[in-house]
Amino acid sequence: MGGKVVNRDRLKKLAKEKRFIPGVYNYCDRWCERCPLTSRCLTFSISEEEFSDPEAKDTRNEAFWNKLSGILGETLELLKESAEKWGIELETLDTTDDIEAVKAKEVATENHLLSRAARRYSQWVEDWFNEKETLFFETAAAAREGISLEETSEVIRWYQYFICAKLMRAVRGKAEEEEEGCDEFPSDADGSAKIALIAIDRSIAAWAAIRQYITDSAEGVINIIAFLDSLRQAAEKAFPNARSFMRPGFDSIDPDD
Ligand code: SF4
Numbered sequence: 001m002g003g004k005v006v007n008r009d010r011l012k013k014l015a016k017e018k019r020f021i022p023g024v025y026n027y028c029d030r031w032c033e034r035c036p037l038t039s040r041c042l043t044f045s046i047s048e049e050e051f052s053d054p055e056a057k058d059t060r061n062e063a064f065w066n067k068l069s070g071i072l073g074e075t076l077e078l079l080k081e082s083a084e085k086w087g088i089e090l091e092t093l094d095t096t097d098d099i100e101a102v103k104a105k106e107v108a109t110e111n112h113l114l115s116r117a118a119r120r121y122s123q124w125v126e127d128w129f130n131e132k133e134t135l136f137f138e139t140a141a142a143a144r145e146g147i148s149l150e151e152t153s154e155v156i157r158w159y160q161y162f163i164c165a166k167l168m169r170a171v172r173g174k175a176e177e178e179e180e181g182c183d184e185f186p187s188d189a190d191g192s193a194k195i196a197l198i199a200i201d202r203s204i205a206a207w208a209a210i211r212q213y214i215t216d217s218a219e220g221v222i223n224i225i226a227f228l229d230s231l232r233q234a235a236e237k238a239f240p241n242a243r244s245f246m247r248p249g250f251d252s253i254d255p256d257d
Contacts, residue, residue: 014045024249027191029199031158036062037249065202067147068155072205075225109172114238117231118164118196124224125160129153149213155206159199163231166196170239186245193235193242200232 025043028035038044038061039054109115173189176182204225211221236243246252 021249027195027247034061068205071208072201075208109168112171114167118167122160122164147209152206152209156203159203163196163199166192190242190245193239194245204228
Protein backbone atom coordinates (compact mmCIF):
# COMPACT_ATOMS: atom_id res chain seq x y z
CA MET A 1 0.00 0.00 0.00
CA GLY A 2 1.52 3.33 -1.05
CA GLY A 3 1.46 6.55 1.01
CA LYS A 4 -2.12 7.80 0.94
CA VAL A 5 -2.64 11.47 0.15
CA VAL A 6 -5.16 12.95 2.57
CA ASN A 7 -7.46 15.20 0.60
CA ARG A 8 -9.19 18.29 1.98
CA ASP A 9 -12.54 16.58 2.66
CA ARG A 10 -10.88 13.62 4.29
CA LEU A 11 -8.80 16.02 6.38
CA LYS A 12 -11.87 17.91 7.59
CA LYS A 13 -13.60 14.68 8.50
CA LEU A 14 -10.50 13.38 10.24
CA ALA A 15 -10.06 16.58 12.27
CA LYS A 16 -13.57 16.17 13.69
CA GLU A 17 -12.91 12.73 15.11
CA LYS A 18 -13.23 12.69 18.89
CA ARG A 19 -10.25 10.43 19.46
CA PHE A 20 -7.76 13.24 18.75
CA ILE A 21 -6.37 15.26 21.67
CA PRO A 22 -6.16 18.95 20.73
CA GLY A 23 -2.57 20.21 20.69
CA VAL A 24 -1.04 16.87 21.74
CA TYR A 25 1.76 17.48 19.21
CA ASN A 26 2.71 20.90 20.65
CA TYR A 27 5.04 19.69 23.38
CA CYS A 28 5.99 16.21 22.20
CA ASP A 29 9.41 15.03 21.09
CA ARG A 30 8.38 14.37 17.47
CA TRP A 31 9.50 10.78 17.81
CA CYS A 32 6.30 9.33 16.36
CA GLU A 33 7.80 5.89 16.01
CA ARG A 34 8.14 5.72 19.81
CA CYS A 35 5.10 7.77 20.76
CA PRO A 36 2.42 6.20 22.99
CA LEU A 37 -0.24 8.57 21.62
CA THR A 38 -0.09 8.12 17.87
CA SER A 39 -3.70 6.94 17.76
CA ARG A 40 -4.74 10.22 19.45
CA CYS A 41 -2.65 12.56 17.31
CA LEU A 42 -4.07 14.28 14.25
CA THR A 43 -0.62 15.22 12.92
CA PHE A 44 0.43 11.60 12.99
CA SER A 45 -2.78 10.42 11.38
CA ILE A 46 -2.41 12.87 8.53
CA SER A 47 1.10 11.74 7.75
CA GLU A 48 0.59 8.01 8.35
CA GLU A 49 -3.05 7.41 7.69
CA GLU A 50 -2.51 3.92 6.41
CA PHE A 51 -0.68 2.84 9.56
CA SER A 52 -2.08 -0.58 10.41
CA ASP A 53 -2.63 -0.70 14.16
CA PRO A 54 -1.61 2.46 16.01
CA GLU A 55 -3.18 1.37 19.31
CA ALA A 56 -1.09 -1.80 19.58
CA LYS A 57 2.04 0.21 18.81
CA ASP A 58 1.09 2.83 21.42
CA THR A 59 0.91 0.14 24.10
CA ARG A 60 4.33 -1.23 23.13
CA ASN A 61 5.82 2.25 23.18
CA GLU A 62 4.40 2.99 26.61
CA ALA A 63 5.94 -0.21 27.96
CA PHE A 64 9.32 0.77 26.48
CA TRP A 65 9.34 4.20 28.17
CA ASN A 66 8.17 2.70 31.47
CA LYS A 67 11.10 0.31 31.40
CA LEU A 68 13.52 3.15 30.69
CA SER A 69 12.07 5.32 33.44
CA GLY A 70 12.65 2.46 35.93
CA ILE A 71 16.35 2.64 35.06
CA LEU A 72 16.27 6.42 35.49
CA GLY A 73 15.00 6.11 39.08
CA GLU A 74 17.83 3.76 40.04
CA THR A 75 20.44 5.94 38.31
CA LEU A 76 19.34 9.12 40.06
CA GLU A 77 19.57 7.31 43.39
CA LEU A 78 23.13 6.27 42.58
CA LEU A 79 24.00 9.80 41.48
CA LYS A 80 22.68 11.17 44.75
CA GLU A 81 24.89 8.80 46.68
CA SER A 82 28.00 9.80 44.75
CA ALA A 83 27.15 13.46 44.20
CA GLU A 84 30.43 14.67 45.62
CA LYS A 85 32.51 12.45 43.43
CA TRP A 86 30.67 13.04 40.18
CA GLY A 87 28.96 16.41 40.64
CA ILE A 88 29.94 18.86 37.91
CA GLU A 89 29.80 22.62 38.26
CA LEU A 90 28.26 23.85 35.06
CA GLU A 91 29.20 27.41 36.03
CA THR A 92 32.80 26.58 35.24
CA LEU A 93 32.09 26.16 31.52
CA ASP A 94 34.08 28.62 29.44
CA THR A 95 32.27 31.61 28.06
CA THR A 96 33.60 33.76 25.28
CA ASP A 97 31.18 36.64 25.70
CA ASP A 98 29.93 38.58 28.63
CA ILE A 99 26.23 37.81 28.52
CA GLU A 100 25.32 41.19 29.97
CA ALA A 101 27.03 42.95 27.11
CA VAL A 102 25.36 40.96 24.41
CA LYS A 103 22.34 42.72 23.02
CA ALA A 104 21.07 40.50 20.25
CA LYS A 105 18.56 37.96 21.51
CA GLU A 106 19.89 35.10 19.40
CA VAL A 107 23.43 35.63 20.59
CA ALA A 108 22.20 35.90 24.16
CA THR A 109 20.30 32.64 23.72
CA GLU A 110 23.33 30.96 22.16
CA ASN A 111 25.50 32.11 25.04
CA HIS A 112 23.15 31.15 27.81
CA LEU A 113 24.68 28.64 30.20
CA LEU A 114 22.05 26.01 29.39
CA SER A 115 22.58 26.37 25.64
CA ARG A 116 26.34 26.09 25.96
CA ALA A 117 26.08 23.08 28.25
CA ALA A 118 23.57 21.37 25.94
CA ARG A 119 25.78 22.03 22.90
CA ARG A 120 28.71 20.60 24.72
CA TYR A 121 26.66 17.50 25.48
CA SER A 122 25.72 17.09 21.77
CA GLN A 123 29.37 17.18 20.82
CA TRP A 124 30.29 14.79 23.61
CA VAL A 125 27.77 12.26 22.32
CA GLU A 126 29.19 12.59 18.81
CA ASP A 127 32.74 11.99 20.03
CA TRP A 128 31.71 9.08 22.22
CA PHE A 129 29.89 7.26 19.45
CA ASN A 130 32.76 7.84 17.01
CA GLU A 131 35.18 6.38 19.50
CA LYS A 132 33.04 3.38 20.41
CA GLU A 133 31.94 2.38 16.96
CA THR A 134 33.32 -1.14 17.27
CA LEU A 135 31.34 -1.77 20.45
CA PHE A 136 28.17 -1.70 18.39
CA PHE A 137 29.37 -4.32 15.94
CA GLU A 138 30.37 -6.59 18.78
CA THR A 139 27.37 -6.25 21.08
CA ALA A 140 24.53 -4.77 19.07
CA ALA A 141 22.48 -7.97 19.24
CA ALA A 142 22.71 -8.38 23.02
CA ALA A 143 19.90 -7.07 25.21
CA ARG A 144 20.15 -6.30 28.91
CA GLU A 145 17.20 -5.36 31.11
CA GLY A 146 15.04 -5.99 28.05
CA ILE A 147 16.48 -2.95 26.27
CA SER A 148 19.01 -3.56 23.53
CA LEU A 149 22.14 -1.54 22.95
CA GLU A 150 20.68 -0.46 19.66
CA GLU A 151 17.53 0.86 21.35
CA THR A 152 19.44 2.81 23.99
CA SER A 153 21.66 4.33 21.32
CA GLU A 154 18.59 5.33 19.37
CA VAL A 155 17.25 7.17 22.43
CA ILE A 156 20.54 9.03 22.93
CA ARG A 157 20.85 9.89 19.26
CA TRP A 158 17.25 11.07 19.02
CA TYR A 159 17.75 13.54 21.84
CA GLN A 160 21.38 14.46 21.12
CA TYR A 161 20.48 17.79 19.47
CA PHE A 162 16.85 17.94 20.56
CA ILE A 163 17.81 18.85 24.15
CA CYS A 164 19.79 21.86 22.99
CA ALA A 165 17.13 22.99 20.53
CA LYS A 166 14.38 22.84 23.15
CA LEU A 167 16.44 24.47 25.89
CA MET A 168 17.32 27.31 23.53
CA ARG A 169 13.67 27.73 22.63
CA ALA A 170 12.83 27.85 26.33
CA VAL A 171 15.59 30.39 27.07
CA ARG A 172 14.55 32.59 24.16
CA GLY A 173 10.86 32.30 25.09
CA LYS A 174 11.50 33.20 28.70
CA ALA A 175 13.53 36.28 27.70
CA GLU A 176 10.72 37.39 25.40
CA GLU A 177 8.06 36.78 28.03
CA GLU A 178 10.04 38.87 30.51
CA GLU A 179 10.67 41.60 27.97
CA GLU A 180 6.98 41.83 27.11
CA GLY A 181 5.99 41.66 30.76
CA CYS A 182 3.87 38.69 29.83
CA ASP A 183 3.07 36.28 32.64
CA GLU A 184 0.74 34.09 30.68
CA PHE A 185 0.01 30.73 32.23
CA PRO A 186 0.86 28.13 31.13
CA SER A 187 4.02 29.50 29.61
CA ASP A 188 5.32 28.17 26.30
CA ALA A 189 8.89 28.48 27.63
CA ASP A 190 8.00 26.10 30.48
CA GLY A 191 6.49 23.67 27.97
CA SER A 192 9.72 23.66 25.95
CA ALA A 193 11.80 23.30 29.10
CA LYS A 194 9.64 20.37 30.19
CA ILE A 195 10.14 18.38 27.00
CA ALA A 196 13.88 19.16 27.20
CA LEU A 197 13.89 17.82 30.78
CA ILE A 198 12.10 14.66 29.71
CA ALA A 199 14.66 14.21 26.93
CA ILE A 200 17.45 14.64 29.51
CA ASP A 201 15.81 12.09 31.87
CA ARG A 202 15.49 9.56 29.08
CA SER A 203 19.05 10.16 27.91
CA ILE A 204 20.35 9.62 31.46
CA ALA A 205 18.45 6.33 31.65
CA ALA A 206 19.72 5.29 28.22
CA TRP A 207 23.33 6.04 29.20
CA ALA A 208 22.83 4.06 32.41
CA ALA A 209 21.61 1.11 30.31
CA ILE A 210 24.58 1.48 27.95
CA ARG A 211 26.92 1.36 30.88
CA GLN A 212 25.96 -2.24 31.42
CA TYR A 213 27.41 -3.09 28.04
CA ILE A 214 30.69 -1.32 28.64
CA THR A 215 33.39 -3.47 30.11
CA ASP A 216 36.12 -0.85 29.91
CA SER A 217 36.08 2.95 30.20
CA ALA A 218 32.81 2.93 32.15
CA GLU A 219 34.04 6.12 33.80
CA GLY A 220 33.52 8.01 30.53
CA VAL A 221 29.85 7.05 30.57
CA ILE A 222 29.49 7.99 34.23
CA ASN A 223 30.97 11.40 33.46
CA ILE A 224 28.40 11.93 30.72
CA ILE A 225 25.59 10.89 33.08
CA ALA A 226 26.88 13.27 35.76
CA PHE A 227 27.11 16.09 33.25
CA LEU A 228 23.54 15.48 32.08
CA ASP A 229 22.39 15.38 35.67
CA SER A 230 23.97 18.79 36.27
CA LEU A 231 22.31 20.10 33.14
CA ARG A 232 19.00 18.71 34.41
CA GLN A 233 19.40 20.50 37.73
CA ALA A 234 20.40 23.77 36.08
CA ALA A 235 17.38 23.59 33.76
CA GLU A 236 15.05 22.89 36.68
CA LYS A 237 16.49 25.88 38.52
CA ALA A 238 16.09 28.18 35.52
CA PHE A 239 12.55 26.91 34.85
CA PRO A 240 11.07 26.04 38.24
CA ASN A 241 7.55 25.58 36.81
CA ALA A 242 8.58 23.38 33.91
CA ARG A 243 8.07 20.02 35.61
CA SER A 244 4.48 20.87 36.50
CA PHE A 245 3.63 22.08 33.00
CA MET A 246 0.76 19.95 31.72
CA ARG A 247 1.29 18.75 28.17
CA PRO A 248 -1.97 17.96 26.40
CA GLY A 249 -2.50 14.20 26.31
CA PHE A 250 0.82 13.25 27.88
CA ASP A 251 0.29 14.81 31.33
CA SER A 252 -3.25 16.11 31.54
CA ILE A 253 -6.29 14.06 32.28
CA ASP A 254 -8.00 13.28 29.04
CA PRO A 255 -11.64 14.43 29.19
CA ASP A 256 -12.64 11.70 26.75
CA ASP A 257 -11.40 8.84 28.90
S1 SF4 B 1 2.23 13.56 19.64
FE1 SF4 B 1 3.28 11.64 19.15
S2 SF4 B 1 2.45 11.01 17.19
FE2 SF4 B 1 1.95 13.18 17.44
S3 SF4 B 1 3.63 14.32 16.40
FE3 SF4 B 1 4.17 14.08 18.59
S4 SF4 B 1 5.41 12.22 18.70
FE4 SF4 B 1 4.32 12.18 16.73
